[in-house]
Amino acid sequence: MAIQVIQNVRFADGRRGSIVIDDGTIIATGESIPPERTMTVIDAGDRLALPGFVDAHAHMDKSLLGLDWYANEGGWTLQDMVDRERRYRVDKQIDFATQIRRVGRRMIATGTTATRTFIDIDTDIGLNAFHGALEAREALATGLSMQIVAFPQSGMLVRPGTVELMEESLRSGADVVGGLDPSSMDRDPKGHLDTIFGMAERYDKDVDIHLHEPGDLGAFSIELIAERTRALGMRGRVVISHAFSLGGVTDPYLGQLIDLLLENDIAIMSHGPSGGRPAPPVKRLHDAGVRLCAGNDGIRDTWGPLNMPDMLLRAFLITYRNNFRRDDEIAIALAMCMEGGAEVIGLGHYGLVAGSPADLVIVGGQNPLEAMVERPDRWLVMKRGVVVAREGDCLVA
Numbered sequence: 534m535a536i537q538v539i540q541n542v543r544f545a546d547g548r549r550g551s552i553v554i555d556d557g558t559i560i561a562t563g564e565s566i567p568p569e570r571t572m573t574v575i576d577a578g579d580r581l582a583l584p585g586f587v588d589a590h591a592h593m594d595k596s597l598l599g600l601d602w603y604a605n606e607g608g609w610t611l612q613d614m615v616d617r618e619r620r621y622r623v624d625k626q627i628d629f630a631t632q633i634r635r636v637g638r639r640m641i642a643t644g645t646t647a648t649r650t651f652i653d654i655d656t657d658i659g660l661n662a663f664h665g666a667l668e669a670r671e672a673l674a675t676g677l678s679m680q681i682v683a684f685p686q687s688g689m690l691v692r693p694g695t696v697e698l699m700e701e702s703l704r705s706g707a708d709v710v711g712g713l714d715p716s717s718m719d720r721d722p723k724g725h726l727d728t729i730f731g732m733a734e735r736y737d738k739d740v741d742i743h744l745h746e747p748g749d750l751g752a753f754s755i756e757l758i759a760e761r762t763r764a765l766g767m768r769g770r771v772v773i774s775h776a777f778s779l780g781g782v783t784d785p786y787l788g789q790l791i792d793l794l795l796e797n798d799i800a801i802m803s804h805g806p807s808g809g810r811p812a813p814p815v816k817r818l819h820d821a822g823v824r825l826c827a828g829n830d831g832i833r834d835t836w837g838p839l840n841m842p843d844m845l846l847r848a849f850l851i852t853y854r855n856n857f858r859r860d861d862e863i864a865i866a867l868a869m870c871m872e873g874g875a876e877v878i879g880l881g882h883y884g885l886v887a888g889s890p891a892d893l894v895i896v897g898g899q900n901p902l903e904a905m906v907e908r909p910d911r912w913l914v915m916k917r918g919v920v921v922a923r924e925g926d927c928l929v930a
């Protein structure tokens with residue numbers, strides 16, 4: 534592949550210059566362009582260049598994007614929502630591969646170049662969603678890196694047969710072991726956590742646990758997760774997603790929980806939840822040194838119609854939820870959608886620096902904050918040097 538140069542870009546720090554790409558890898562950034570071999574030149578027209586966004590918490594299999602409007606008229610307990618969704622998907626015979634591709638193409642169009650997606654595994658749908666995810670992952674590969682989390686959305690120990698299905702997925706392409714509310718879903722925190730950490734150890738996989746449990750109950754689960762992380766030497770390989778309880782305990786207890794997270798290098802995913810639910814105090818966690826990432830969570834599904842697969846919108850929502858106003862605070866929300874996510878899900882080389890894959894977004898805006906507020910169509914999205922979206926349209930079939 535010839536050398537590619539994207540010239541006339543603004544960088545996040547205000548510098549202007551070029552990005553030089555050789556065979557899908559960034560080899561230089563800055564003012565001067567090396568006068569080398571045949572070059573393909575893209576003129577970015579003084580637009581902003583950002584690294585490809587990372588949606589570190591998606592549920593691509595749940596999305597109803599492109600289907601008839603879902604009239605949501607159900608009950609509001611977690612169990613209601615889980616049951617309603619499971620019934621709907623069976624009744625409507627949702628084609629998981631198609632839905633995941635739809636979401637993936639929208640992700641690519643908005644500049645997301647890597648995602649970690651939870652995929653439901655239960656005794657009704659079995660591995661159908663998982664197999665759809667494998668098919669879609671292959672179809673989307675030129676534009677999107679996809680990690681798959683084996684996720685027991687409907688409960689694990691309360692639904693015998695689920696663990697065996699999860700194990701089968703881990704043997705055949707799932708990347709991460711998912712868990713869910715060990716006390717309130719399975720009503721057996723020790724059993725639930727021992728089972729998922731046992732799987733992680735057997736298959737040498739990382740762990741990502743949904744924790745909606747409130748206050749002291751969720752905090753107790755965090756303690757149990759930290760104990761197992763330490764016992765199995767899984768420092769740096771565990772994410773707690775949502776972790777609402779971090780926003781619902783006393784300040785001294787929060788300090789103790791932060792110490793536990795730091796000791797075991799457990800990362801926190803927050804999507805800036807809506808409504809009156811307590812939420813993790815993002816700035817406090819960031820300032821303490823806890824690794825943070827973000828994701829769009831469910832996108833237009835039976836749980837709710839609002840979310841869209843756009844990480845600039847996600848950064849906006851985290852900013853809104855945390856009442857950030859200062860530039861340095863908003864930068865925390867943006868970092869969660871870029872380098873924070875890349876680091877937490879283990880992407881390796883990342884960013885607009887020599888040696889990183891040329892995964893990048895060119896978008897209007899004076900700086901990342903203005904791009905987040907304005908959210909114009911992404912002018913160009915590149916994955917490993919290949920242009921995969923233009924003017925808001927995904928070019929991956």
Ligand SMILES: [Zn+2]
Nearest residue numbers: 592743830831
């Ligand atoms: Zn989720």
